[in-house]
Amino acid sequence: MIEVKHIKKGFGDKIVINDVSAVMDDGKCNLIIGASGSGKTVFMKCLVGLFRPDSGSILYDGEDFTNMDAAGKKEIRKKIGMLFQGSALFDSLTVEKNIQFPLDMFTNWTLAEKRKRVDEVLDRVELRDANKKFPAEISGGMKKRVGIARAIVLNPKYLFCDEPNSGLDPQTSLVIDKLIKELTQEFNITTVINTHDMNSVMEIGDKIIYMYKGDKEWEGNNKEIIFSKNQRLNEFIFASDFLRDAKDMRMLEQTGKIDNDRNMEDLIR
Numbered sequence: 496m497i498e499v500k501h502i503k504k505g506f507g508d509k510i511v512i513n514d515v516s517a518v519m520d521d522g523k524c525n526l527i528i529g530a531s532g533s534g535k536t537v538f539m540k541c542l543v544g545l546f547r548p549d550s551g552s553i554l555y556d557g558e559d560f561t562n563m564d565a566a567g568k569k570e571i572r573k574k575i576g577m578l579f580q581g582s583a584l585f586d587s588l589t590v591e592k593n594i595q596f597p598l599d600m601f602t603n604w605t606l607a608e609k610r611k612r613v614d615e616v617l618d619r620v621e622l623r624d625a626n627k628k629f630p631a632e633i634s635g636g637m638k639k640r641v642g643i644a645r646a647i648v649l650n651p652k653y654l655f656c657d658e659p660n661s662g663l664d665p666q667t668s669l670v671i672d673k674l675i676k677e678l679t680q681e682f683n684i685t686t687v688i689n690t691h692d693m694n695s696v697m698e699i700g701d702k703i704i705y706m707y708k709g710d711k712e713w714e715g716n717n718k719e720i721i722f723s724k725n726q727r728l729n730e731f732i733f734a735s736d737f738l739r740d741a742k743d744m745r746m747l748e749q750t751g752k753i754d755n756d757r758n759m760e761d762l763i764r
């Protein structure tokens with residue numbers, strides 16, 4: 496569990512994160528959503544220690560990360576996996592060397608042990624036989640899988656994903672979302688995801704935190720979001736007429752006012 500308590504972060508006299516508190520749950524996909532510039536990336540960077548908040552604290556399973564010394568922070572960082580936007584693979588390294596990289600950095604394992612672990616995670620993300628390929632030789636979806644394999648190779652307790660679906664088609668995005676959700680549940684990882692993708696919000700949003708101009712404007716899950724009366728959230732999520740109609744239909748459906756078994760042909764005839 497990650498607890499965020501009253502963090503503030505600004506640059507010069509511009510406040511970017513304004514007294515935000517939140518809890519990121521174990522075994523859950525915790526999504527941060529919000530318009531461009533609302534502070535999602537700065538928030539995530541505060542969480543992983545790339546930015547130091549101006550005030551407030553961040554606790555990793557009860558340990559105060561914000562005020563730890565460098566050695567303590569390094570120990571927490573070893574438990575963090577990161578999936579970067581655009582996968583951020585090393586182009587000159589093969590798939591297996593990319594995945595092996597964190598093992599080279601953080602373990603004293605033998606080469607045989609590292610290879611075994613790389614094969615295990617490649618198998619888990621369903622990328623068997625891709626070991627010797629270079630990033631340029633694989634698709635965007637496969638690159639994401641390699642990024643995920645690298646992020647989980649050290650068995651992280653916490654997983655951060657920055658826009659995991661950027662650049663992917665809707666179907667591949669769903670497959671990647673499903674994989675992240677499965678891994679989160681399987682290994683009881685505290686997963687934090689920055690996303691703009693409304694499919695992800697609806698599919699894997701166990702907890703959704705909506706940021707608006709540096710404030711936490713709304714928090715809930717993918718069932719509650721349909722019924723939210725928060726106007727800013729609704730304007731953000733259901734931006735088009737089509738999505739507004741879809742929301743209305745879903746609400747009617749969930750409140751039992753639409754019979755799902757009705758014969759649609761009768762209705763439109």
Ligand SMILES: Nc1ncnc2c1ncn2[C@@H]1O[C@H](COP(=O)(O)OP(=O)(O)OP(=O)(O)O)[C@@H](O)[C@H]1O
Pocket residue numbers: 506511529530531532533534535536537538
């Ligand atoms: N290092 C920095 N120095 C100064 N201002 C910054 C810095 N990083 C971010 N900002 C400002 O903080 C605000 C929030 O930026 P942030 O990148 O967190 O937004 P975001 O919600 O992640 O947007 P997007 O969805 O476009 O990635 C922006 O106004 C940005 O210009």
